[in-house]
Amino acid sequence: MSFIILIFSKLSKEYTNTLTFGIDKVNIPQKYVILNDTSAKLEITLKAYGFNWLKYYFSKPKITIDFKKDVQKQNGFFEWNKSNIFLHSNAEFGSQVSLINVSPDKLIFKYDTNLVKKVPVILNANISFKPGYNIFKNYTIEPDSINVIGPNDLVSQIKQIKTEEVVLKDVNSNILKSIKLKLPKDNKDLIFSKSEVTLKGTVERFTEGTLKVPINIINVPDGMRVKYFPKVINVIYYTSLKNYKDITAKDFKVVCDYQKSSNTQSFLLPELIKITDKVKTAKINPQHIEFIIEE
Structure with a gap:
């Protein structure tokens, strides 16, 4: 009982703390892509009772930045000003939390114009047949190409997309198989129209x-x-x-x-x-x- 009373006593007091908030970007215009910037964070100082602090310690705090109303488009970048968060502090933090300070004063989001490029899908396969069986025509991949969407300097470097390796042995019937594409994993600025394709092949007696x-x-x-x-x-x-x-x-x-x-x-x-x-x-x-x- 003493421990419970102590906890409630601590949580009922008012505290001032500074937390690091991540950025949740919403409503970005489709023709633009925001380049990833790991430094885009906010140090926000809040004043609140202990009970109101609990939610920030159980989940990573984030601030939502709406690109339709919270930013200004400049030459080559979007600019967010901390005045936005002070105007909407009640909606963001609740009426029982006081916003003391935000750092830095501005956030800069560099952007690039999206490029849509159609690139071929290349099959990476190791297929063997049972004696007396084979495929007469070439294998078909559906679709045989996909769209890559993203910044011009990144998309222009992509010439083709390979499939994950397919290994089939002793095949004696028609081939119909979904194959995942080997997409670049380290670049979050790219969008791919497909993540897998279908491999088809008509197998015949030879x-x-x-x-x-x-x-x-x-x-x-x-x-x-x-x-x-x-x-x-x-x-x-x-x-x-x-x-x-x-x-x-x-x-x-x-x-x-x-x-x-x-x-x-x-x-x-x-x-x-x-x-x-x-x-x-x-x-x-x-x-x-x-x-x-x-x-």
Whole structure:
């Protein structure tokens, strides 16, 4: 009982103290961004009974600064004057708290004009498939770009946004997955239109096929006859089961460029210069074509 009486006795007395108040900025015009300034604090001296002091010790005190009515726009900054807080001290602190002093007299808030920039999203993925499965077309990301909003000098430095790493193994069905974006963590002045994107991919059954394709010799000098062997070459391709039956030798073209050979060479190098979009990959075998020059 004595302890309780002592506490109530202390709380019923009037005290004068100085506290550090943080700043809560509201109603900032959308076309401006206020640059972060950790020094934007107020040292406020108040006089109040002990009971009224309790709320300041249980939560970090803040002062609300309304950018529609409490500040004046200057050339490159907004200015707040302590006279604002004296005019509205009852609303801010209550009628039982007396405002004694505020320091500093002014607060300066530097601002910049917001820039909106569209930047591409880059997929960071490590995806492997079960044998016999693959994705025919490229993965799609929705959306494939996002808007970055903020000060011109900060936004102009951002060229792309990467996704968090995606690891998928033994995939054998369509891909539909939300991925978080790897956004800069140390800059609170930037706003991003999206924090995650959706990864999509159509997974199909795949198979390998082989076709014999004629070889054409190009850029042979006038008056020269070249005999070569073999006349056809194997094109080994990788495609989906859906496209397999539609692929023919006419979908590929293989040439040997005589001008790319040297005088000491007895072989030509075949090149696959035409590949149908119905296959994912294609290669040729053998890699050398033997030739002789007829007099």
